[in-house]
Structures are given as C-alpha cells and as structure tokens.
Amino acid sequence: MPNLSIILPAKNEAESLRTLLPRLKQAQPSAEIIVIDDGSTDNTRDLCDESGVTCLSSPYSMGNGAAVKRGARAAKGDVLVFMDADGQHDPADIPRLLSRLDEGYDMVVGARDASGQASLHRGLANALYNRIATWMTGHQILDLTSGFRAVRADKFREFLHLLPNGFSYPTTITMAFFRSAYGVAYQPIVAHQRVGTSHIRVFRDGVRFLLIIFKIATLYSPLKLFVPVSASFFSLGLGYYGYTFATQGRFTNMSALLFSASVIIFLAGLMSEQITGLTYLSTRSDRKHG
Missing domain, CATH: 1.10.287 (Helix Hairpins)
Incomplete structure (x- = not known):
C-alpha cells in the first residue's frame, strides 16, 4: 500500500496534465496518483491511460468538492495530497508540505501570496475570508481557499459528509479541522498562472463565495x-x-x-x-x- 496518494480533481485540464503528470511522477515516483475526471469532454482519460495514472471518471460534472471526496475514498495512502490540475501548483513543493506533517500537524496548506491569486477581485475576496476565519478561530489563517494541501487520510475522511460538492470544500475542511482541534499549518508557496480557462464565473459563483463567509461561522462558532x-x-x-x-x-x-x-x-x-x-x-x- 503506497504511503502517499496525490489526488487531482480535473475538468477539461488535459492541456496542463500533459506536462504536470510527468513532473509529478518524477518528483514522487512511489506515490499513488489519482486524477478525478469530473465529466471532462477533452481527452483527460486517454492522457491518464498513456501516463499510467489512475483516472476515475464521472459521467457528468459533479463539482470540485465531489471529485475530492471521490478521490479521498479511492486513495490507498496514509497521507493525501490534493492539487489543482491546472498547473498552478508545483510538485516540487510537495516535500515541503510533507515535512510539516512530520512536525506533528494533521493538515498543511499551501498558502499563496498576492501574486498567486487568479485576479484582483479574487485576491480581495480571499483576503476577506482569511480575516474572518482568523477572527472566528483565533488562529492565523493565511489562505482559506487554497486547493493545495497535505493531510492525514484518516482524519480527512472523518469529515467527508460535511464537504460540499462545489468549490468551497477547502473552507469546510479547514474549519472542520480547527473545530475538532486538529493541528493545521500553513506553508508559503508560489502559485503559477493556470493553464487554460478558469471554471470560476464571477457572477455565477460570486454568491457561492459570499456564502463561504456564512459557512465559516456555521462550521465553527455561529x-x-x-x-x-x-x-x-x-x-x-x-x-x-x-x-x-x-x-x-x-x-x-x-x-x-x-x-x-x-x-x-x-x-x-x-x-x-x-x-x-x-x-x-x-x-x-x-x-x-x-
């Protein structure tokens, strides 16, 4: 049984996976790599087969959070690493996250700086979420919505029933860990510009991200x-x-x-x-x- 499983939720990310998967296999040759194909219409599955990587496909898009849950259930490793499949996250940063787990933490989150935000409005929104979450928990939260994190598998699976199927799973799992007194650490990383087009839509998803603020409260201390x-x-x-x-x-x-x-x-x-x-x-x- 591999000790490390790397899970990548993907929806039409074949372009970035073409270069990301070889880099992942080179950086973590003994890790189990699982791509969760969230109803992609490109050649994501064929690319994974060519790369010798496990691919779990959904017949239609169920959401980023749903892909994360499916990957967590299928993974065999004792430690799970979640990464975006769009090329923002560097496989070379994985050892830095894992080293913090060795210090006794239960989850380590890759914290982006201002340059790693997708856009100005997203950066401002994330800064607001971080401040509210810091106030709610009494702990410094550097990046509430980062999708790059390493976590102990048994503890992550405790909260699968709480995770939404949409984009706000990082918020939910972070607040759940703080609420349950599990150790959470933040490791600064450099996030690169994504390959391809973002699936986030400002007007459609703006309300969803606004609801994150209320989820922060209801998940921790209403x-x-x-x-x-x-x-x-x-x-x-x-x-x-x-x-x-x-x-x-x-x-x-x-x-x-x-x-x-x-x-x-x-x-x-x-x-x-x-x-x-x-x-x-x-x-x-x-x-x-x-």
Whole structure:
C-alpha cells in the first residue's frame, strides 16, 4: 500500500496534465496518483491511460468538492495530497508540505501570496475570508481557499459528509479541522498562472463565495457571527426608541421590529450553535464506532 496518494480533481485540464503528470511522477515516483475526471469532454482519460495514472471518471460534472471526496475514498495512502490540475501548483513543493506533517500537524496548506491569486477581485475576496476565519478561530489563517494541501487520510475522511460538492470544500475542511482541534499549518508557496480557462464565473459563483463567509461561522462558532448582528439590531432599536421618545413621546412599530429582529437573530444563532455541536458530536461518535 503506497504511503502517499496525490489526488487531482480535473475538468477539461488535459492541456496542463500533459506536462504536470510527468513532473509529478518524477518528483514522487512511489506515490499513488489519482486524477478525478469530473465529466471532462477533452481527452483527460486517454492522457491518464498513456501516463499510467489512475483516472476515475464521472459521467457528468459533479463539482470540485465531489471529485475530492471521490478521490479521498479511492486513495490507498496514509497521507493525501490534493492539487489543482491546472498547473498552478508545483510538485516540487510537495516535500515541503510533507515535512510539516512530520512536525506533528494533521493538515498543511499551501498558502499563496498576492501574486498567486487568479485576479484582483479574487485576491480581495480571499483576503476577506482569511480575516474572518482568523477572527472566528483565533488562529492565523493565511489562505482559506487554497486547493493545495497535505493531510492525514484518516482524519480527512472523518469529515467527508460535511464537504460540499462545489468549490468551497477547502473552507469546510479547514474549519472542520480547527473545530475538532486538529493541528493545521500553513506553508508559503508560489502559485503559477493556470493553464487554460478558469471554471470560476464571477457572477455565477460570486454568491457561492459570499456564502463561504456564512459557512465559516456555521462550521465553527455561529454565535460569534449572530451575537454581534443581534446586538447591532438591538442597539438600533434602542437608539431609535430614544429618538422617538424624545421627539414624539412614544414607542414606535419600527423600534418593536428592531427589538424583535435582535431576539430572533440571537435565537437563530443559539440554535445554529447547538446544531453545530451535535454535528461534531455525531462525527466523533461515528469515528469511535467506525
């Protein structure tokens, strides 16, 4: 059984795989390499067969996260390395990630600098996600959405049921590891420009990435998000009541609405906190009996 499995989700990435796969095999000759063909319409599968690399094909596109889950289930290694198949990640960086695992960490993430971001708006969005996640967890998070990471297979598989099928799997698995007190480290890397065209669409995926912010909260500590929002509505209601009482001598419907909203938001956060706790309790229970 190989100790290392390298998993590459791919959708129409034959152009970059043509040069990436030989470099991977040269850099990690003993590793198991698995390409997850996410409904590609190019010759990804034929290219993998020619390169002697395992290729798992889906009849239609199920999403990046779905490909990651499929690869994690099929991999035989004790350590999993996830890489993008578009040529952004350098196989020469894999030993640097693995060396951090040897220090006792459970997951090591390749952290891109500003030059490694696909575009200005993506870089700004990722910087915002990093700041929010750092605040939520109390740990410095350098790259929340990086797809280049090395992780212990048994711990990664504990959270497969939490991972979405779309693009936000890195966020989910990172917050799940922090929530479960598994060690996470960040290793600076240089990300190159991708080969071919990105599958990310600004308007279509903008809302999805906005939802990442809320996923950060619900996956880690919902009350950290809901309490400040609730307090803001309560403060607005109190301030508006003070204004209307001073000018009109009465309590208005708007003040009542703002106070009610603050209570509802707080209760929603409390319920989310309980659900989050039960989710991780169920995960630990499954791990104990698995």
